[in-house]
Amino acid sequence: MKKIFLFSICLALTGISFSQNEKINVYPTHWWVGMKWSQLQLMIHSPGLKTSVQNVEIKYPGVKLVKVNRTESPNYLFLDISIASAARPGIVKIKLNRKNKQPLLLNYELKLKNKEDGKSRVQGVTSKDLVYLLMPDRFSNGDPGNDFFTDMRDTGHDRKNPFDRHGGDLQGVINHLDYLKELGVTTIWMTPVNENDMARTNEGGTSRSTYHGYAITDQYNVDKRFGGNALYKKMVEASHAKGLKVIQDAVYNHVGIDHWFIRDMPMKDWVNQWPEYTNTSYRDNPLVDPYASKYDKEISVNGWFTPFMPDLNQRNPYVSNFLIQYSIWATEEFGIDGWRVDTYFYSDSLFLNKINDALILEFPKLTVFGEAWVQSVVNSAYFSQNNYNISFKHNLQGVTDFPLHFAMLDGLTQPFGWTEGVNKVYMTLAQDLVYKNPNRNSIFLDNHDLNRYYSVVGEDFEKYKMGINWLLTLRGIPEIYYGTEILMKNFKSPTDAAVREDFPGGWQNDSLDKFLASGRTKKENEAFDYVSKLAHFRKTSSAITAGHLMQYVPVNGVYVYFRYDSKQTIMVISNTGTNPIQMDWASYSERLSGFSNIRNVITGEVKSLAGFEIKPKESYVFELQK
Ligand SMILES: [Ca+2]
Ligand SMILES: [Ca+2]
Incomplete structure (x- = not known):
């Protein structure tokens, strides 16, 4: 696929819709007074906006229009506005004056920042916590009424098809908060909840949905198949009320190709363009390697993740502002306690430091860790706060600790040797001096992209317990993948979908309900009880959680x-x-x-x-x- 074509096709498509409606979208959809991020850039999207609007007026005490920016596309305006610290909450009237037409009036709401930030919400996630990673489409279907919508591009919903949506949703998570409490976890991390209104993709002859959530088509909307923004807010609040925290999964590197701002791009360099389709090499080494070529670095960072996931150009300040403002917006809007950042090193490094700084300045207790799927401790530490004496340093609090993950699995599956087996765990931890704070790393035995842990240890229950012991007592923030506690198994064979099966009992007509002890086998109860006992003990143990x-x-x-x-x-x-x-x-x-x-x-x-x-x-x- 040639991406240059994409841009011109998009412009042609928007030309068709121009006369059909005057729907105006503004991002962020609203903002707050008293925010550190007070120089706001409003992205306004509507057909023909750039050419029809002659000037813009804002009259509101403490709010000033700084600049009207016009980009290549005829359908966007970017307004730089400044919000004084003394500004009060209310409706800011934004008047877009047009040639030979009525002016367009936008009512832009400034709300009051939540006083509970850093207390009962936006609490941060630490090594005192135990994170439970789940895929909302595969955990539990609390509302069969939202399984599909005829006005969305993909209406597939078939539990028998591993690549279809299965109907799981946020109500399903809300319904099982007590199960998570019983298990002893303190924090829920879900794969992305944002709208993925993607057409089905054809990958190697297989038709797939983006049930995983990593092909976002609208950041500002939680997918309505999960329950939408209102239910997400309710889910976070219900979690907080039960003493559970919530981590949101962020994707800065790419979006889905059906994202509205890809179908109608504000400017050509909104995404990283190549003369012909160029995939990322998925290599982190060129970013760390002192001998790396510029060629390899650019392929790693600016190559596309897949042909269906355009690579956002975060060096473009408009893209950078959009992503930073969304992240601040979602943190404040929903009160989430942390972010896990997908495909961390594939984004522009300067942008990554900028967005982290902006988030932490706004929410000092917020936790941010990034997915750094790398092979060595040196590289893992490179992408987070480290003790290296180098000119560019990443400021990320912690990473998903792949070196320790690989080491733990080697320790459980390889015969003991001078450098093999459990010596890998020992040697990996012995390199912790390179991290500023290894206790902020997320540690794990498996996740949605890896073979299921119980299968990796050959369904050997003794080994299973050994790994659980390490996971829950080593340094870092432990993460348990949904189903590991009930011995769900499988390798990623033939595909990822095999390790993303539905949680038995999460659907109304499931024959067995493994959320209940009565639905689990003796062995599964042994596993659940083991994890639960250790998790509850861990909560009370100062030595494990902070020692x-x-x-x-x-x-x-x-x-x-x-x-x-x-x-x-x-x-x-x-x-x-x-x-x-x-x-x-x-x-x-x-x-x-x-x-x-x-x-x-x-x-x-x-x-x-x-x-x-x-x-x-x-x-x-x-x-x-x-
Ligand atoms: Ca549903
Ligand atoms: Ca990239």
Whole structure:
């Protein structure tokens, strides 16, 4: 596909719609007084607007029109306005005076910023939290009435088709907040909820919907198949009322090709244009590599993620303003507690630092972490706040910690060796000195893009528990992927959809309801209870959630580490080797002195440290007692 064509086709299409309506869209849809982001850029979209509007008037105390910007497209105006700190909430009248026509009048609302920001909303997410990642289309269908809409481009809705929408929605999440409380999670992260009004795509001969949400077609609307803006607001409020936080998934790098501003682009360089279709190489190395070519860097950052996901040009200040203002808008509008930023390093680096600064300035407690799917600790730290002595530094709080993810899976699946198996976990954590604060990294065993954890460990329940122990007691913000707690399995074979199956019981006529203990098998209940017990213990443990970490060089396949503070010492011990090991505690006296007993935090059983033996594949979380 040649993208140059795209622009000219779009302009031709809007020419048709010009005389048909005078619908005016303004973004952001409203704003607030008392915001740090007080130099607002309003994007106004309506057919023929640029040419018909001669001048603009704003009369409102404290609000000043700074500049009217006209871009290449005839259908946009960008108004730079300044909102004084003394401005009061109210309706700002914006008058667009036109040649030989009535002026257009816009009522632009300035609201009062929520006083609960940083308290009961926009709270931030920390290592005290446990994040539950779910895909709203696949978790639970709380409203079969919104499964499809005939005025949307894709009306497919068939649960038997893994590439169709399945009807899951925000009401389904609201209906199961108590389930999440029971499980012991504190935070919900959903794949993007924004409107994806995309036509079906043909990928390798397969017709697909964008049920995953990463092909956004309108940032300012939550997809109505999920329940729309009002229900999203209700979902966040209902979560907060139950003591649960919410992380929203952001996509700055790309949008869906059916996005309204792609179908009618404000200017040619709104997206990264290439003489012919150019895909990103998906490589992070050129961005970190001191020897990288400019060619490789540009392919990584400016290449398109897929032919259906145009690559936004964040070096364009209008694009940058649009994305920054939306992010601030959504945080304030919905009161979300954090952002997970998709495809982090594919966006322009200067833009990324700018948007992070703007968000944190506005909401000091807000958490922002980025998806950095990289292979090494060096690269992972490069994309977040780090201790490198280099000229350009990223300011991101934390990353999705892929190096630790790979290491944990190697530790669970590879035989123990000098650099293999659990030594990977040990060696990966031993490199934490490069991060400014590794405790802000999101850590995980699986997610919506990875093989399901239970399958990776060969459906071995002992190994499953070992990994859960690590996930919930190592440094960082643990994330559990929906269904891991009930042993949902599959590899990404034949496609991603295999690891994104519906949560059993989330649909009205499901034969089994695994949200309830009665619907789960004995094994599934064992798994659920294990995760739940450890998650609830974790909440109360100052050592795990905010204490120090000390790890020991693994010996004979046995990996021992401690979480500790002045009040509590937790020891996590795992035997990844093939022999039972009689523990000689002499090497661990630095942390063990003064303690003689160990309490298993899952079973409550108390044992003496003396004479303790650990069998292969056993793993325990112990609280030390005197
Ligand atoms: Ca539904
Ligand atoms: Ca890009």
